[in-house]
Amino acid sequence: MKKLILSIALVFxxxxxxxxxxxxYIKAMKAKIEQFxxxxxxxxxxxxxxxxxRIAQKEATEWLPxxxxxxxxxxxxxxxxxxxxEKDIYLNKAIVLVENAEEISPNNSELTALKGYALxxxxxxxxxxxGQTLSPQVMQTFGKAIQQNxxxxxxxxxxxxxxxxxxxxxxxxxEKACAMTQQSISLFEKNPSEGIxxxxxxxxxxxxxxxCQ
Amino acid sequence: MKxxxxxxxxxxxxxxxxxxxxxxxxxxxxxQKGEALIGANIFIENTYxxxxxxxEGNFKFATTESGQQTLIVSMIGFHPYQKQINCxxxxxxxxxxxxxxxxxxxxxxxxxxxxxxxxxxxxxxxKPLDIVTTSGALGDIVGAFNKLPGTATxxxxxxxxxxxxxxxxxxxxxxxxxxxxxxxxxxQNVPTRxxxxxxxxxxxxxxxxxxxxxxxxxLSSALxxxxxxMPLRNQTDxxxxxxxxxITQTLVxxxxxxxxxxxxxxxxxxxxxxxxxxEFTNAPSNWNVEALGRQKIGKSGxxxxxxxxxxASLAINRDDINETEKIxxxxxxxxxxxxxxxxxxxxxxxxxxxxxSLSYNTDEISLENIALKKVNKLAHVKGVLVHDVxxxxxxxxxxxxxxxHYSEEVINNEAxxxxxxxxxxxxxxxxxxxxxxxxxxxxxxxxxxxxxNKFWATPRASLAYQVNENGQFSLAYGQFKQLPKxxxxxxxxxLENATASHYILNYLYSKKxxxxxxxxxxxxxxxxxxxxxxxxxxxxxxxxxxxGYARGFDLFYRDNRSLKExxxxxxxxxxxxxxxxKDFSSQVTPNYAPKHxxxxxxxxxxxxxxxxxxxxxxxxxxxxxxxxNKAGEMQSMTKDYNNxxxxxxxxxxxxxxxxxxxxNVLGSQNIFGxxxxxxxxxxxxxxxxxxxxxxxxxxxxxxxxxxxKDKNANQLNNL
Numbered sequence: 015m016k017k018l019i020l021s022i023a024l025v026f027x028x029x030x031x032x033x034x035x036x037x038x039y040i041k042a043m044k045a046k047i048e049q050f051x052x053x054x055x056x057x058x059x060x061x062x063x064x065x066x067x068r069i070a071q072k073e074a075t076e077w078l079p080x081x082x083x084x085x086x087x088x089x090x091x092x093x094x095x096x097x098x099x100e101k102d103i104y105l106n107k108a109i110v111l112v113e114n115a116e117e118i119s120p121n122n123s124e125l126t127a128l129k130g131y132a133l134x135x136x137x138x139x140x141x142x143x144x145g146q147t148l149s150p151q152v153m154q155t156f157g158k159a160i161q162q163n164x165x166x167x168x169x170x171x172x173x174x175x176x177x178x179x180x181x182x183x184x185x186x187x188x189e190k191a192c193a194m195t196q197q198s199i200s201l202f203e204k205n206p207s208e209g210i211x212x213x214x215x216x217x218x219x220x221x222x223x224x225x226c227q
Numbered sequence: 228m229k230x231x232x233x234x235x236x237x238x239x240x241x242x243x244x245x246x247x248x249x250x251x252x253x254x255x256x257x258x259q260k261g262e263a264l265i266g267a268n269i270f271i272e273n274t275y276x277x278x279x280x281x282x283e284g285n286f287k288f289a290t291t292e293s294g295q296q297t298l299i300v301s302m303i304g305f306h307p308y309q310k311q312i313n314c315x316x317x318x319x320x321x322x323x324x325x326x327x328x329x330x331x332x333x334x335x336x337x338x339x340x341x342x343x344x345x346x347x348x349x350x351x352x353x354k355p356l357d358i359v360t361t362s363g364a365l366g367d368i369v370g371a372f373n374k375l376p377g378t379a380t381x382x383x384x385x386x387x388x389x390x391x392x393x394x395x396x397x398x399x400x401x402x403x404x405x406x407x408x409x410x411x412x413x414x415q416n417v418p419t420r421x422x423x424x425x426x427x428x429x430x431x432x433x434x435x436x437x438x439x440x441x442x443x444x445x446l447s448s449a450l451x452x453x454x455x456x457m458p459l460r461n462q463t464d465x466x467x468x469x470x471x472x473x474i475t476q477t478l479v480x481x482x483x484x485x486x487x488x489x490x491x492x493x494x495x496x497x498x499x500x501x502x503x504x505x506e507f508t509n510a511p512s513n514w515n516v517e518a519l520g521r522q523k524i525g526k527s528g529x530x531x532x533x534x535x536x537x538x539a540s541l542a543i544n545r546d547d548i549n550e551t552e553k554i555x556x557x558x559x560x561x562x563x564x565x566x567x568x569x570x571x572x573x574x575x576x577x578x579x580x581x582x583x584s585l586s587y588n589t590d591e592i593s594l595e596n597i598a599l600k601k602v603n604k605l606a607h608v609k610g611v612l613v614h615d616v617x618x619x620x621x622x623x624x625x626x627x628x629x630x631x632h633y634s635e636e637v638i639n640n641e642a643x644x645x646x647x648x649x650x651x652x653x654x655x656x657x658x659x660x661x662x663x664x665x666x667x668x669x670x671x672x673x674x675x676x677x678x679x680n681k682f683w684a685t686p687r688a689s690l691a692y693q694v695n696e697n698g699q700f701s702l703a704y705g706q707f708k709q710l711p712k713x714x715x716x717x718x719x720x721x722l723e724n725a726t727a728s729h730y731i732l733n734y735l736y737s738k739k740x741x742x743x744x745x746x747x748x749x750x751x752x753x754x755x756x757x758x759x760x761x762x763x764x765x766x767x768x769x770x771x772x773x774x775g776y777a778r779g780f781d782l783f784y785r786d787n788r789s790l791k792e793x794x795x796x797x798x799x800x801x802x803x804x805x806x807x808x809k810d811f812s813s814q815v816t817p818n819y820a821p822k823h824x825x826x827x828x829x830x831x832x833x834x835x836x837x838x839x840x841x842x843x844x845x846x847x848x849x850x851x852x853x854x855x856n857k858a859g860e861m862q863s864m865t866k867d868y869n870n871x872x873x874x875x876x877x878x879x880x881x882x883x884x885x886x887x888x889x890x891n892v893l894g895s896q897n898i899f900g901x902x903x904x905x906x907x908x909x910x911x912x913x914x915x916x917x918x919x920x921x922x923x924x925x926x927x928x929x930x931x932x933x934x935x936k937d938k939n940a941n942q943l944n945n946l
Contacts, residue, residue, distance in 0.1 A: 060266035061279040
């Protein structure tokens with residue numbers, strides 16, 4: 015009887031330890047994501063990216079910590095106070111992190127969309143010089159993300175941004191861009207993200223839609 | 228109850244033990260210069276425990292791990308730092324110094340003599356797109372480079388003339404391998420074009436002196452063109468132009484891509500409408516077919532194969548001052564070029580690249596009743612091994628061979644002259660970064676040629692120093708050698724290398740869309756070929772006895788920021804050049820070296836018009852020429868050269884472009900020199916005749932349509 019209780023206890027202990035382990039990961043991610051969502055300044059974003067990189071080096075089979083670290087660097091790369099070289103340094107780092115994540119999770123629409131976002135940052139950093147070569151590349155990357163998961167609202171929202179910019183540049187109508195934005199908003203609302211999965215973008219999409227009207 | 232008490236006590240004990248085993252780690256992160264580093268990531272390996280350094284470089288965190296642990300500090304732009312620490316509950320204070328990492332983005336690059344067309348560089352001298360969107364370039368790669376500092380426009384030739392050097396002093400490379408006969412064959416005073424379609428290339432590197440030991444057999448300049456690695460999508464490009472048309476199909480796979488293109492050009496319809504100053508009996512025409520395949524190898528390798536074949540012809544009735552009748556001249560050219568290149572990395576510190584190219588050119592030229600046939604073959608094989616020893620030091624070792632064949636034949640009397648040769652070369656070049664602000668490059672190129680049976684070595688060195696965030700100085704020195712032109716060597720096989728030594732000082736300033744570049748140069752020539760007499764075909768008294776120099780400075784300013792949606796650049800080049808060459812008895816300024824050269828290029832996109840408008844203006848102070856009626860040599864000067872060109876690209880839909888271009892809008896009557904009669908007329912004066920433009924203007928109209936799934940794709944690259 016004692017033995018039985020002991021074995022049950024052991025089983026429980028093991029289960030608890032295991033659950034504890036992965037819940038430690040989820041817990042840490044949740045805390046850092048919350049902190050990340052509040053980050054504005056370069057210092058805050060860097061601290062968040064660092065935190066995700068720390069989680070990433072421990073959890074070698076998880077792509078999300080790398081995703082969020084890369085996202086932090088993408089946000090830094092869009093900071094207007096930085097020089098072109100500095101922006102490139104952050105955006106290149108983001109691309110490297112995304113590529114590392116892709117080795118863990120290949121054909122991942124979220125990762126492809128984020129890579130496109132980083133490339134879009136490089137394009138925005140010097141549109142006059144880079145527009146011609148980078149804009150087709152950015153469009154192609156977002157296109158690939160949509161192909162990988164047609165229900166990914168972020169891929170659609172980012173593509174809509176590019177379409178909007180292209181339409182403005184060529185002076186053609188923004189109907190397509192606006193329809194895509196509308197579609198992304200429906201997807202955001204249809205499939206709300208759960209847990210620690212990427213959930214950003216709805217606010218931006220709504221703001222963009224308001225420009226359409 | 229006792230048991231329960233014991234249980235609670237032990238839990239409490241355990242928890243308190245845990246509290247006790249927390250280790251506080253704190254410290255400060257600094258650079259080697261002692262600056263506080265903000266945002267460094269400090270953590271214990273394989274745990275979540277860590278922190279980021281604050282604005283003073285301070286950090287502080289606690290860990291529940293115990294025993295021997297690895298502390299890691301990482302930060303962008305610095306080498307990672309590692310240290311073993313013992314976590315036993317006592318507070319650890321640690322001061323960390325991070326060593327700066329040198330990478331392409333933050334390190335200084337050598338800019339002396341070099342102009343790189345790249346999208347990603349901060350200092351924009353040239354962008355890949357400029358090759359095709361510069362008005363007046365007419366889609367010719369060389370046309371756009373002719374509007375950069377250090378070049379001189381020679382309107383009756385069309386090739387690249389760099390810093391007082393002859394066009395043959397510039398070598399053109401295609402994915403690292405030399406192109407033989409890179410320009411189309413043409414008749415005297417009818418300008419030529421480079422052979423390749425500009426939209427093959429993603430970028431280029433143009434050096435007007437002091438270039439790397441990787442390139443040889445060019446006294447003045449190297450132009451390195453790199454093809455697009457992987458196109459993005461399947462597409463069909465169709466062009467219909469006032470002078471011809473073409474179709475290009477691109478197919479893209481997961482790991483490979485293929486592009487095939489067929490083009491033809493015939494100036495006959497155009498010339499029947501627009502008046503020409505020369506009498507063409509057969510307007511210039513050309514067809515070409517080319518294909519480029521790419522295959523990715525492994526993780527980062529790439530193999531490319533390219534073939535190009537073309538055929539061209541033209542015929543003119545040319546005025547000759549010594550003849551009463553016009554001279555009928557025909558030129559028929561067939562040309563084949565093939566190129567296989569590869570690049571790959573072995574591991575983090577070793578990589579290699581190389582390839583092989585073959586150029587095969589046949590010209591059949593007839594002058595009245597004399598028929599000449601010239602054949603050039605060039606095979607170039609190259610392999611380079613690169614070793615990145617550290618982020619500060621890297622070196623490369625390369626071996627290459629050139630096999631060359633040249634023959635010329637007077638068909639009517641079966642006289643053939645020919646030679647074959649092999650040149651074997653080795654080069655080694657090392658880059659050392661003293662810091663990210665100071666870099667030294669030193670190289671040595673050694674060569675052996677079996678025809679002259681000589682061995683030689685040429686050293687190269689350059690240095691770049693970054694003064695501040697926006698400005699940098701570069702210095703370059705190099706020895707360059709080049710064997711004389713085929714037409715001369717075929718008559719005297721033992722003619723040796725001509726030599727040039729370059730000294731260059733460069734200043735480059737770039738800040739947010741504005742680039743300024745100034746360069747001072749001195750080039751000394753030795754062992755230039757001289758001869759005592761020629762009838763244009765046979766040369767007497769050939770010898771390597773000439774010398775000369777070219778010195779001066781270039782100024783360049785480019786700005787895409789000051790004027791709204793407008794990109795413009797201005798260049799000015801001053802060249803003082805003299806050389807003792809050909810059959811001159813003294814040092815003279817060559818015909819192709821105008822003293823003052825300037826150009827302005829401007830482009831602007833007008834959204835309401837859906838159009839890009841561009842103009843370019845080229846000017847020089849005139850071409851020296853020899854007037855036999857006056858004392859001395861090359862003592863006269865033509866009037867100054869002016870060319871204002873205008874272009875308009877209209878994009879009604881993203882995939883459709885209508886392009887209009889007109890060169891020399893003002894119709895300036897440019898003169899490139901004079902030719903004189905061999906014999907004096909009755910009043911004892913040798914009659915002269917100006918060498919003028921083929922036509923006053925060149926007008927181009929083209930429609931470019933792109934068909935692909937992506938409706939935004941277009942051929943802006945083709946213009």
